[in-house]
Amino acid sequence: MASVESKAALDLLVRRLERIGHLSDEERRAVGNLPAKIQTLRPRQDIVLDKEKPEHSCLLVEGWAYRYKLLGQGRRQILSFHVPGDMPDLHSLHIKTMDHSLGALTEATIAFIAHEALLDVTRRFPGLAGIMWRETLIDAAIFRQWIAGMGQRDGFGRMAHLFCELYCKLEAIGLAADHRCTLPITQTELGDALGLSSVHTNRVLQEMKAQSLIELRTRTLNITDWDGLVQVAEFDPSYLQLAQ
Amino acid sequence: MPRYYFDINDGRLQRDEEGVLCADLQAAVLEAKKLLPAIAADELPKDGERQAMTVLVTDEDGKAVYTAALTYTGAWLIR
Numbered sequence: 001m002a003s004v005e006s007k008a009a010l011d012l013l014v015r016r017l018e019r020i021g022h023l024s025d026e027e028r029r030a031v032g033n034l035p036a037k038i039q040t041l042r043p044r045q046d047i048v049l050d051k052e053k054p055e056h057s058c059l060l061v062e063g064w065a066y067r068y069k070l071l072g073q074g075r076r077q078i079l080s081f082h083v084p085g086d087m088p089d090l091h092s093l094h095i096k097t098m099d100h101s102l103g104a105l106t107e108a109t110i111a112f113i114a115h116e117a118l119l120d121v122t123r124r125f126p127g128l129a130g131i132m133w134r135e136t137l138i139d140a141a142i143f144r145q146w147i148a149g150m151g152q153r154d155g156f157g158r159m160a161h162l163f164c165e166l167y168c169k170l171e172a173i174g175l176a177a178d179h180r181c182t183l184p185i186t187q188t189e190l191g192d193a194l195g196l197s198s199v200h201t202n203r204v205l206q207e208m209k210a211q212s213l214i215e216l217r218t219r220t221l222n223i224t225d226w227d228g229l230v231q232v233a234e235f236d237p238s239y240l241q242l243a244q
Numbered sequence: 245m246p247r248y249y250f251d252i253n254d255g256r257l258q259r260d261e262e263g264v265l266c267a268d269l270q271a272a273v274l275e276a277k278k279l280l281p282a283i284a285a286d287e288l289p290k291d292g293e294r295q296a297m298t299v300l301v302t303d304e305d306g307k308a309v310y311t312a313a314l315t316y317t318g319a320w321l322i323r
Binding site for chain 1: 250252258260264267275278279285286
């Protein structure tokens, strides 16, 4: 018998997949019957590490997660931030060895779903396989935006784009409204995501506040001039595929 | 790891209130060497032909341990 927690997690997964594509009643039942192992993680606790070969993928149920790559001399590139409903390591279903690490950013609830069970539903329901494929393609589209930013935007534009992206993702799942959202990211983590040193990150943040685009207090981001921020970021949310 | 503070001055002083954990003084110096050109790369194109910025690195006791300056001087040769 599935626990209340795992049922809630699988409901979240169904809703997430339905945002990407249509599910038949049978497909919805199949997802709802997946075996999910719920685990609560501490902030900054790793979920799966570079070079590991996980036998399950995880669904982020509560909290934030992030993917990162460690390099020599203590350098770290944060590759992505994840919010509830995301399956940040769905790719490990088909690419067996991790080429980066995944960790919880905040206290987080994770549902682990065995690869075997996921492979089984994707074999039985090609429609589900298609939706999961599309999910990883949207993930890849987000990486393309980050690459475009790293190569072509300055620190200010990169940070503005990230704030717009995070707000839109959170708003889509009902965790943000009125251009206000939580931002449980330290200055160093923000810098590691944007390719900026911590001091440079602070400088960009101060400038963004001075231009009255944002306010930032105790882990809450308030975008006071959404149109202005969108403009400096050259942000077009269509790559997130959030439209119903 | 000790914490070092990196104040940036480009005519306006930006005090570093948070500081950065660095393995040692040498790592802090390396941080300064990367920091100043990175800020310059972002900000030089937005401003005029004569720009200068400095960084002052202080340790946890507020003692200045390193300073560096970066200057940009451009001149138009044709009109």
